[in-house]
Amino acid sequence: MKFVRFSMGALLLYAFMLMACTTSSDQAGIEIGNPEIQAHSFLAHFFVDYGSGENADSVQLDGLHLALSKLSAYSSYYIYVSFDAEDGLTLWPDVASDAPMTIAFTEDSTTTIDDWMRAFGDISIDDEGLLKEIGAHFAPVALAPQVTGSLKMADKNVPFVFSLAGLDSFELRYMQDQLDTAENGAISLTVRFSVPDWVEGLSLSTAMLDGDTVRFDALHNAVLWDSLTTRFVKSFSASHYIVNYASGTEEEDYAEDVLARYDVVDSNWVSNGTFETGEDWILVRQLGGYADTSVSNNIMMVNVTYPGPYSYSVQLIHEDIPLLKNRKYKLVFTAYAQDSAYVTVRIGSYSTYNTEALQEHVTLEPVWKSYEFEYAALVDDLFSRLEFNVGKNQTKYQFKDVKIYRID
Structure with a gap:
């Protein structure tokens, strides 16, 4: 030694x-x-x-x-x-x-x-x-x-x-x-x-x-x-x-003081959910999926040109969403799809890719519509990620006003 x-x-x-x-x-x-x-x-x-x-x-x-x-x-x-x-x-x-x-x-x-x-x-x-x-x-x-x-x-x-x-x-x-x-x-x-x-x-x-x-x-x-x-x-x-x-x-x-930073009711943990720019958002293109993005008038557009075989072949991701075990949260977002498309919305681990709080399958429609989901965190994880899995369908998606709040 x-x-x-x-x-x-x-x-x-x-x-x-x-x-x-x-x-x-x-x-x-x-x-x-x-x-x-x-x-x-x-x-x-x-x-x-x-x-x-x-x-x-x-x-x-x-x-x-x-x-x-x-x-x-x-x-x-x-x-x-x-x-x-x-x-x-x-x-x-x-x-x-x-x-x-x-x-x-x-x-x-x-x-x-x-x-x-x-x-x-x-x-x-x-x-x-x-x-x-x-x-x-x-x-x-x-x-x-x-x-x-x-x-x-x-x-x-x-x-x-x-x-x-x-x-x-x-x-x-x-x-x-x-x-x-x-x-x-x-x-x-x-x-x-x-x-x-x-x-x-x-x-x-x-x-x-x-x-x-x-x-x-x-x-x-x-x-x-x-x-x-x-x-x-x-x-x-x-x-x-x-x-x-x-x-x-x-x-x-x-550490207790670290958890305390995130143990706050009514706090919005999505930075740049109003899409002032594309900052803090990540586009994943994998397994045969391809898309590009643009931001205009506080709207994020994801243009899926090659959808790939899986919903996660194209992902719009926001990282570092804190989760405190058994605390309750609400996800709110507004979305539009040029053609009706079935997508998966999920909050999970960046390293194991396991779902840690929320997984919902949603049909986005060719009309602006707001969605709300309440969920309880299964684990303590200060680095979880919010995913909009938009593969499998060749269409254009638009997102705006994305928020995650503690509600309990």
Whole structure:
């Protein structure tokens, strides 16, 4: 196993930026604005945050080391790719023997880009996609699966050891809006472990000593150990967590503050549903389907010239529609078809393509008509996509005033 010390250290990898481009022959679809992804340098800082409150020094860490096994990029693709989009594109390692690598989380900032390059090499993203998340896969370090430090007990600093034996592995995912972009185009991400979030509200001062050390494990202070284990992964600054516990259970969740952004009644989650331009809408042409689009007077026209054999041979898509499990929503849109045509309207996953909330079959007619559908989300997914599947029929479609609202 390799070991690299990161003190607010730098991961150099490449992240996505979207720019205009021309259609290429290998594309399954294009954005109405037509995206091309460019690579930019990316710095990820790994450090421990103690906060600034009066109890900021109540718990100090001497060692927080984790084994990094993989870096991933999760994106939606409109070209054919050779990997499973649900598994993400592996950014690192290129060679399996390069992983895992032990990362030390500390407070100083001595690691340079050169240090990172010597350890990890040159990481690049070769495939085109619309970035959703960057994922860092961690596990306890095999030879030392513990966190060490000190905590205040009766105004004295007492050493403690917290066992990571309750965790098998976990992934921290960071949304694109958590990436900071510098003036020179460099992108950085802070992978922060918040000590206050980990220990706040726990009565650590009541823990029993084992000699001169407080131990948190299955045999010592087991109740507190369970609480610290449950809180550990969610004390990182990620927006999305996937945790595999040693018991064999798996937990997937978003950070509470991230979900709260989308837990709003009456909010419209369709950007540019009034079609001021073609921005935020994507036309997919695949499996024998072909169409083009135009926008005029707040109307999106989709002219299907080769319908293909499937409804999804031609799709008009809006990405990043948030879903909160069991919340109720309403989809509203107005549409017209030059010839009566049977289409499918769906809200589903960008990566698994599973339906996650709504699937309705609608006959669009040669007269403007408004449609409304209420639905409940089956899952939490902040990146679902709205699809108008308009293949199988050679005709012209028009859409306007598309909205999705929380209604409960």
